[in-house]
Amino acid sequence: MIDERRLREAGAVLAAESARFASMGWMRGTSGNLSLTLDRDPLRLAVTASGFDKSELAPEHVVLVDGKGDLLPGDTRGLIPSAEAGLHARIAAVTGAGAAVHVHAMAAVEAGFHWPEGVAISDMEMLKGIGHSAHGERVVIPVVQNSQDMVELGDRFEAVYRRPAGGIAEVPAIIVASHGMYAWGEDVAAARRHTEITEWLLRFTVRTRAR
Numbered sequence: 001m002i003d004e005r006r007l008r009e010a011g012a013v014l015a016a017e018s019a020r021f022a023s024m025g026w027m028r029g030t031s032g033n034l035s036l037t038l039d040r041d042p043l044r045l046a047v048t049a050s051g052f053d054k055s056e057l058a059p060e061h062v063v064l065v066d067g068k069g070d071l072l073p074g075d076t077r078g079l080i081p082s083a084e085a086g087l088h089a090r091i092a093a094v095t096g097a098g099a100a101v102h103v104h105a106m107a108a109v110e111a112g113f114h115w116p117e118g119v120a121i122s123d124m125e126m127l128k129g130i131g132h133s134a135h136g137e138r139v140v141i142p143v144v145q146n147s148q149d150m151v152e153l154g155d156r157f158e159a160v161y162r163r164p165a166g167g168i169a170e171v172p173a174i175i176v177a178s179h180g181m182y183a184w185g186e187d188v189a190a191a192r193r194h195t196e197i198t199e200w201l202l203r204f205t206v207r208t209r210a211r
């Protein structure tokens, strides 16, 4: 069953977020996608539909998908979930995220190009914004190779994702090489914060360390 009201509310939230990230130049063309986790058991996500300019996304341009990222039956509007909805669903399942952001930010693509084994960052005040220490901690933003197969991409994500343990927080972001980045959080505000801070850290790292 599709709860039209909840989907519409989620659509309004995601449309506002899309406009924000598009204004930063991170969702060029129709690239990038966003999700909100609406239900956990079974997993249900509101995901931006494919093919729309994210600077002018409307609340109705959002669809409900299952734990594999597939459109739920009953939606007859002819919208297609983002091609990457499957990875959003995997991130929600593995991390417990309430929201996830995927953008084609140039700094993330550049960082993935320079450091395909992961981008190590330490001694930066902004690390506090993704739950880590400003000093004395080496934080690695993982990089995975790109794939058009969301199951394969999800497996690559799970292989590098480190769950929070022993008082050490997760790294709430990942770079997909030659593609872009994902960031997530307990709610849309946290996902936004993690996206913007990770992009900032990657931009600084590329500017100061890339040769």
Ligand SMILES: [Zn+2]
Residues within 6 Å of the ligand: 031, 032, 084, 102, 103, 104, 179, 180
């Ligand atoms: Zn993408």
